[in-house]
Amino acid sequence: MKSVQWIFVPILVVASSLTLLYPNFAERELELAVRKEFKQLPEETRKDILSNFAERWKTDYNPKGDWQIEPDPNIFPEQDYYLVKGRFITSAKINQLSQENQELILEPKNKLRPTLVEEYIFGGRPLAIRLGLDLQGGMRVVLKGDFDDYTSKLKDSYTKEIEELTRKKADTNLSEKERKEAQDKLKEIESYFELTPSRKLAELEKAKLIIDNRLTNQNLTEPQVRIQKDQDSIEVSLPGVSNSSQILDIIRNTETVEYRLREPSDSNANSRGTYHDAIELEEMTLMNQGKKEETEIVKFQNIVKQKLGKDEQDRFLAAMEKKYNIPEKYKLYVKWSRANNPKASLLPREFVVLERAISLDGKDMRNARESYDQNRLSYYVSFSLTSQGAEKFFDITSKNVGRQLAIVWGDKVISDPVIRSPIAGGNAQIDGEFGQKEATDLANVISEGALPIPLNVLEMRFIGPTLGIESIEVGLKAVLLGFALVIIFMLIIYRLSGLVADIALLVNVIVLMALLSLMGFTLTLPGFAGIILTVGMAVDANVIIYERIKEELAAGKHVSAAVAQGFENAFWTIMDSNVTTLISGILMIKLGNGPIKGFAITLCWGIITSLFTSLFLSRMIMDLLVNKFGVRKLQIGFKKLESKNV
Amino acid sequence: MFDFIKYKYVSITFSTILIAVGFGVTFGKYGGFATSLDFDGGLRAVVEFPENVERKNLEEYFSTKNLEAVLVLMDKDKNDYQIDIGLGSVDQIKQLYIERKGKDSIEAKQASAIDALIGLLQEDFKLEKKKILSANQVGSVVGAELTSTGVSLLALTLFFIMIYLSFRFQFKFALGAILALIHDLVITIAFIGFFQIKPSVPIIAALLTLLGYSINDTIVVFDRIRENAGNLRDTFSQVINLSINQTLSRTFNTSVATLISVVAIIIGGAVELYDFAYVLTFGIILGTFSSVFIAAPLVDIYDTLSKRWKRS
Numbered sequence: 034m035k036s037v038q039w040i041f042v043p044i045l046v047v048a049s050s051l052t053l054l055y056p057n058f059a060e061r062e063l064e065l066a067v068r069k070e071f072k073q074l075p076e077e078t079r080k081d082i083l084s085n086f087a088e089r090w091k092t093d094y095n096p097k098g099d100w101q102i103e104p105d106p107n108i109f110p111e112q113d114y115y116l117v118k119g120r121f122i123t124s125a126k127i128n129q130l131s132q133e134n135q136e137l138i139l140e141p142k143n144k145l146r147p148t149l150v151e152e153y154i155f156g157g158r159p160l161a162i163r164l165g166l167d168l169q170g171g172m173r174v175v176l177k178g179d180f181d182d183y184t185s186k187l188k189d190s191y192t193k194e195i196e197e198l199t200r201k202k203a204d205t206n207l208s209e210k211e212r213k214e215a216q217d218k219l220k221e222i223e224s225y226f227e228l229t230p231s232r233k234l235a236e237l238e239k240a241k242l243i244i245d246n247r248l249t250n251q252n253l254t255e256p257q258v259r260i261q262k263d264q265d266s267i268e269v270s271l272p273g274v275s276n277s278s279q280i281l282d283i284i285r286n287t288e289t290v291e292y293r294l295r296e297p298s299d300s301n302a303n304s305r306g307t308y309h310d311a312i313e314l315e316e317m318t319l320m321n322q323g324k325k326e327e328t329e330i331v332k333f334q335n336i337v338k339q340k341l342g343k344d345e346q347d348r349f350l351a352a353m354e355k356k357y358n359i360p361e362k363y364k365l366y367v368k369w370s371r372a373n374n375p376k377a378s379l380l381p382r383e384f385v386v387l388e389r390a391i392s393l394d395g396k397d398m399r400n401a402r403e404s405y406d407q408n409r410l411s412y413y414v415s416f417s418l419t420s421q422g423a424e425k426f427f428d429i430t431s432k433n434v435g436r437q438l439a440i441v442w443g444d445k446v447i448s449d450p451v452i453r454s455p456i457a458g459g460n461a462q463i464d465g466e467f468g469q470k471e472a473t474d475l476a477n478v479i480s481e482g483a484l485p486i487p488l489n490v491l492e493m494r495f496i497g498p499t500l501g502i503e504s505i506e507v508g509l510k511a512v513l514l515g516f517a518l519v520i521i522f523m524l525i526i527y528r529l530s531g532l533v534a535d536i537a538l539l540v541n542v543i544v545l546m547a548l549l550s551l552m553g554f555t556l557t558l559p560g561f562a563g564i565i566l567t568v569g570m571a572v573d574a575n576v577i578i579y580e581r582i583k584e585e586l587a588a589g590k591h592v593s594a595a596v597a598q599g600f601e602n603a604f605w606t607i608m609d610s611n612v613t614t615l616i617s618g619i620l621m622i623k624l625g626n627g628p629i630k631g632f633a634i635t636l637c638w639g640i641i642t643s644l645f646t647s648l649f650l651s652r653m654i655m656d657l658l659v660n661k662f663g664v665r666k667l668q669i670g671f672k673k674l675e676s677k678n679v
Numbered sequence: 680m681f682d683f684i685k686y687k688y689v690s691i692t693f694s695t696i697l698i699a700v701g702f703g704v705t706f707g708k709y710g711g712f713a714t715s716l717d718f719d720g721g722l723r724a725v726v727e728f729p730e731n732v733e734r735k736n737l738e739e740y741f742s743t744k745n746l747e748a749v750l751v752l753m754d755k756d757k758n759d760y761q762i763d764i765g766l767g768s769v770d771q772i773k774q775l776y777i778e779r780k781g782k783d784s785i786e787a788k789q790a791s792a793i794d795a796l797i798g799l800l801q802e803d804f805k806l807e808k809k810k811i812l813s814a815n816q817v818g819s820v821v822g823a824e825l826t827s828t829g830v831s832l833l834a835l836t837l838f839f840i841m842i843y844l845s846f847r848f849q850f851k852f853a854l855g856a857i858l859a860l861i862h863d864l865v866i867t868i869a870f871i872g873f874f875q876i877k878p879s880v881p882i883i884a885a886l887l888t889l890l891g892y893s894i895n896d897t898i899v900v901f902d903r904i905r906e907n908a909g910n911l912r913d914t915f916s917q918v919i920n921l922s923i924n925q926t927l928s929r930t931f932n933t934s935v936a937t938l939i940s941v942v943a944i945i946i947g948g949a950v951e952l953y954d955f956a957y958v959l960t961f962g963i964i965l966g967t968f969s970s971v972f973i974a975a976p977l978v979d980i981y982d983t984l985s986k987r988w989k990r991s
Contacts, residue, residue: 263823263827264823490815492723492815492817493815507947507948507950508944508947508952510947511944511945511946511947511948511952512940512943512944512947514943514946514947515939515940515941515942515944515947516940518940518943519936519937519939519940522935522936522939523936526932557880558880558881558884558952558955559880559881559883559884559887561884562881562884562885562887562888562955563884565888565940565941565959566891566892568940569892569936569937569940570891570892570895572937573895573899573929573933573936573937576929576932576933576936577899577929577933580926580928580929580932584925602906605902606898606899606903609847609898609901609902610894610895610896610898610899610902611895612843613840613843613856613894613895613898614891614894614895616836616839616840616843617836617839617840617890617891617894618891620832620835620836620839621832621887624831624832624835625828625832627880628883628884629825629828629832629883629887632883632884633887636887636891
């Protein structure tokens with residue numbers, strides 16, 4: 034390695050690495066967005082919220098005063114954000130600030146301003162190294178797909194077709210061929226209900242996509258969603274979030290929107306269906322006896338008011354279905370509405386009996402939007418239908434003129450208009466007694482699509498909660514302390530050569546970190562362990578080289594020859610030991626998951642960077658020292674070794 | 680020059696004793712490895728306690744009941760605590776609940792461990808039901824992930840390393856390296872059991888680090904043996920001995936440098952990383968020991984044996 038010009042390679046590498054790493058240690062600016070609605074709160078409430086925020090800013094959020102905030106947290110800012118300046122503003126901190134001050138701060142509008150590097154070189158893409166939950170704290174939820182529930186829902190949507198096909202199959206008037214076709218089709222449909230692992234995976238993928246979307250709308254910084262194949266579950270990691278049941282609800286929300294026909298009414302003009310009438314009669318009797326509290330609907334309302342949960346509601350409805358002998362073909366629902374006053378709460382008001390078969394479901398709808406109807410002073414949701422959906426909708430509405438078509442949102446019937454005429458064209462709207470929020474929610478459910486499978490919380494854990502962040506800081510400091518001590522140790526043992534090794538070591542870590550941040554890698558504790566091992570191996574490589582040079586010097590070689598020979602001799606040793614470790618690292622990346630993978634990725638890249646620094650960079654510096662700057666005495670170890678034939 | 684080969688049986692016996700003692704104590708005295716929520720699963724409840732209940736009250740409560748619980752303060756303002764109870768204490772909880780409700784209480788006998796825990800907490804702290812914010816049986820996440828992939832991963836890694844080393848060196852070196860690696864892992868696991876260190880993600884990281892470190896260390900010695908093997912004047916044992924001695928200062932310096940950074944974690948007071956650091960400290964010392972006293976001597980033993988077979 035004679036040509037000195039090569040020195041520009043490492044200099045370039047270090048310079049670009051430092052540029053990449055700049056956003057990690059630079060002072061950054063965060064726009065902490067303030068809610069517009071905040072201004073409309075009563076003065077007293079606003080004061081309380083602001084002083085609480087100011088108080089916590091001093092004690093919890095920024096106890097050491099590392100960050101600046103403009104204006105003072107006691108004052109409502111003129112722009113619609115507080116400007117926070119400082120180093121190391123983590124996503125955990127941003128999430129904590131937004132979650133704990135929800136009346137004041139509007140999460141989706143928070144903005145970490147990009148640094149110059151991110152702005153101009155990467156077009157605004159954030160570059161800072163992401164920290165895993167174990168390093169910055171947060172919430173981790175594992176949700177298991179409930180495939181039993183999924184299949185029963187799926188069966189519902191095929192009820193009509195199955196009925197039809199079964200009839201055809203048994204119909205002796207039809208030709209042999211047609212009956213055979215019906216039978217085949219029936220078999221095919223039945224096969225839909227058998228869930229193979231690959232189908233389960235496909236459903237989980239869909240669910241993952243939807244959860245991703247929902248979380249993006251929450252604008253949580255750096256949420257992570259991944260599928261755990263072997264457990265049929267989805268893992269969601271939310272840095273910095275501590276026990277936010279609100280977010281959990283958003284993730285798990287399996288509400289769907291479906292159209293279902295009401296049971297047909299019989300000839301009687303006032304009738305709304307046989308079973309409906311039977312229930313109505315019983316309720317009226319009780320009311321007339323002054324036993325309002327004993328009516329089923331009041332009992333059901335109580336279940337809702339006491340928040341006993343959906344299971345309790347389902348049990349109640351199942352018992353009622355049994356009591357009134359409602360056949361399998363139909364299903365009992367509850368219609369929710371408000372009392373006359375539009376500000377009254379949405380409550381169950383009436384039992385309705387709907388066909389079990391789903392006429393039209395969320396898959397057929399899209400582009401939903403909420404709008405305000407000036408005339409009726411309420412919100413409605415308009416949407417368009419897919420071409421297939423439009424066909425179905427036209428078919429249903431033309432065949433069932435005069436019947437009621439109920440819109441079921443989740444498990445609530447929200448409206449059940451009478452079909453007056455066939456609806457063609459693929460546009461429709463849902464009128465209900467909506468407030469703005471409800472209309473928005475409904476529109477979201479239609480647009481995003483519902484979760485394909487209901488998800489149960491398998492487990493939920495909080496890692497390094499608010500208080501734990503401090504201990505993690507201590508951990509990072511300890512690791513840095515160790516690094517510093519290693520550098521001092523090398524200097525003491527190998528003096529000038531030690532300094533070369535230290536430079537190589539520093540460059541190694543800088544390049545490694547830059548690579549990781551370029552890849553968007555999330556650093557976790559095992560990842561950190563990988564870096565520690567890398568540092569160890571980089572030190573080792575240098576030690577091997579120096580010991581070799583020392584041997585050559587002891588054998589009486591000229592310094593420059595000894596250096597060259599030392600590197601030569603050490604080369605294959607270093608290669609062998611690194612390649613073996615690399616093999617295990619690559620296997621860990623391929624086969625391992627979670628912690629093992631994180632460890633292996635840092636390790637593998639670390640090996641590559643340390644090969645570069647120890648075999649290329651160190652050598653170049655040593656060559657320069659010996660051949661250009663005329664260093665004649667290399668002190669390696671405590672014995673002064675001088676070459677004899679200078 | 681120290682004669683390492685001469686004492687090979689001493690060092691191998693020493694290792695065997697370490698393994699025997701480690702596992703003996705682990706299973707004889709403790710009945711197995713320590714349990715942890717990450718590995719074995721367990722119970723977890725998040726409870727809002729009354730204001731006057733502090734951490735030390737809770738610690739006292741669980742220790743007098745002989746229950747091992749890990750407490751995490753979730754929300755300072757509301758006094759929410761997360762209580763983690765490993766599988767090891769689950770039976771004890773049920774027992775306590777049955778004693779509380781009376782031996783004949785069928786209800787208590789049928790109650791699940793989580794019901795029992797809630798029942799006890801509610802009575803003892805006079806909590807309303809809604810103060811129990813969440814309570815569930817937590818699955819073993821890391822443990823399940825690891826047992827499903829760990830063993831096959833290790834076997835495959837060893838296999839590929841063996842191929843590489845057989846190709847670059849000779850089969851006997853590959854065998855020696857791999858036995859030394861298994862040796863290090865087994866003793867470290869015995870160490871984890873002996874001190875009842877709770878298995879966790881950082882411990883896995885430590886084991887993996889150790890694996891990488893130990894291979895690295897062994898290869899360096901082997902490389903020197905290969906280099907010196909060209910010198911035909913010496914017997915194979917002498918070559919090994921010479922090589923170990925020649926690389927000794929490198930082995931020592933590297934180990935010290937690595938140890939420094941690990942010990943810094945302990946001195947620096949990073950409580951969360953203590954287990955990681957303990958295992959790694961032990962592992963580094965062991966890895967150094969094995970690359971000098973175990974790996975190369977094993978190669979020597981294999982070499983002697985294979986020569987004897989050829990002769991007969």
